[in-house]
Amino acid sequence: MKEITTINLRYLFMLFFIFSYNFIYSQEIQIDVKRSNKPLFKAFPAHGDDKQPSELLKVFMIQEGKESQTPLLGLYSKNEDTIFFQPQFEMGDGLSFNAHFYNKNDTVKTFYKTPSINLNITNEIFVKEVFPRSNKIPKNILTFYIEFSQPMLEDESAFRYVNLYNENKEIVPHVWLNKSRWISDKILMLMIHPGRVKRGIKYYDNLGDVFYVGKKYYLEITDKVKPLHKNSKVKSFTKGFEINYPTASCPKILKNKFSIPRRNSKEKLKIVFDKPMDLYSILGGISINIYNKDINIQGKFIPGSDDTEWYFIPEKPWTEKKYTLIFNKYVSDPSGNGLIKPFETTKIKKSYTKDIVKVINFRTN
Template sequence: MTVCWLSLVLFAANPTAPVVRPSDNPTAVEVTVELSAAQAERLKSGRIDAELGQKLLIFSLVDEQDRAGEPIFGNYERDKTTLIFRPRFGLVRGSRYRATFRIEDASDKARELTSDYLVPPVASKSVAVVETVYPSGHEVPANLLKFYIHFSQPMHEGREIFAHLHLLDDEGQPMEAPWRETELWSADARRLTLWIHPGRIKQGVALRDDLGPVLIPGRKYALLIDAEMRDAQCQPLGKSFRKEFRTTKELRERVNLRDWKLATPSANSRQPLAIQFSRPLDRHLAARCLHVRDADGREVAGTVSVSDSERRWHFQPRQPWSAQVYETAVDLILEDLAGNSVERVFDDDTTTDAIPDNADPILKLTWKPQ
């Protein structure tokens, strides 16, 4: 077991800095300091109140700016001249903690002695990499709403991830405040949904008026994920990832199914049903917002794939198609890359451009195998 120790003694060697001792499990530790006889006399033997213990010894999580946070919860105990602190919960792998011993010298000046403890991360057989980024195409509307970033293994969560996500302009310079800094991870922490700030996309919003839109039509940009972004074991990525793209004009039109082209399969076959979209759609919404149903309204079992830079949708049935009428039902939340849905334009906050409330909430395309 490898434990990383960092000790800093700010004042004289007597008294001494706190000691952090890990057990067989490095996330379970015991923090001790040696008290003077006078300090020990002021504390009762055995378990003591946390508020009293924190006047002498605190144990805190340290952030990336080397700042110690609030004292973490735990139990204090005095054993003769030793003050002992045991955290109530296990420490986080790959995180750094600081023990601070507060003392007073002969002149009654407050001093602090500290020791840092870095919890070793779990050894991993491989480093995480960026597997895929959507949109996968190299042209996007200037009012692009979001990226999906897929990693090869679970990633470390926390607001600090945004320090490792960069949007570069055509001169390679980082854009100012491009992101909506809200973490949106999949349940397995392998997919991050990264939003460009909607306030800089919507027309007439103060943030767009003050800072301007993030993306300008007809220019080149790059999404850069730097190699310092960490996985769930706090290991950095194996390498940085860069996706270059060009912007087209802003897109402010509802998704219209009448513009789609269907390639219908043959009856008594398992040929895929294919739909060519009129423009690229949100990859993950396209994968789950279209449903194939038979003439009795039962959902047909099969496998969905999205390809051609999110312009093409395939459905492979488990069983051969029969000679009956089918329908492909579309959920209203289906969106294009700019957040325009089947129901309304992303910029539209009223019902002016929305489908009427009394309309069928699911749109349908009816077809029959050849």
């Protein structure tokens, strides 16, 4: 009887050990839905991995049963063995997403769907802003951004419904890269095909340049761009602008024009550059940490009076005395000139391979 009891105890102990091991080391994704359209994704455990949090946890939108190839833009942080991710923008209504946690040789996937709204409501959707916002744009511009007033269907063929006209109101053909990218459900990113801008790439050579200095052009966003809800309708919009000489200089950060917030306040941090900057590169290329700590400050960037000024609005008050501004290699002007690397360059420098190219510490007032 004692022998049987001993065997049973050993067996139970082994089962308990296996269960405990799997429980402790199993990978998991949790979703905090206090803000259902902007949830907080948590992935753990992530110990013993030297990869960046953005490489380990990614969230993708699902459209028509297919998962997007581009992950959502957002803010990452890590506390001990847990990675946190919160989308930069609200995720829309009634949309489906997959969260992927890549850790070691395994991948965990979790499905999430935002709450739906009443689709019987009819809305007129208008264009809130077109970036660059200036009416004078450099000849070698790479990207335009269109911000809509309401969530849109993140259609990768949306570029087909945006036209570029010259000053004679003739359509300029074959301008866009044949794939649209949405950096949120309200902001459409349109890239001019690099072959029409960058030297050394042969692409429709017989068409000539897209832009000519001193000439006027018109960007037309038609009502064919698809809204998220079928009963909504986009109001067409046209932005006129003039072409300036191309720019090849690297942007400079003007620290003397910064506006530093007061401690224990939620005041905006003002960041200023010497030239207009690219919208997406600011939203995804600048982060703020507590000084000497790997703790990210959550918040959002908004443009100032022009594209040289940008403001960071924190979600919570500035409680620390000192913070660190981190600029990665993607921060650039609309022509692709980064903080240390011009877009058109034949030089190869070791510094060009760095992910972080500039760090600025600042003290709250």
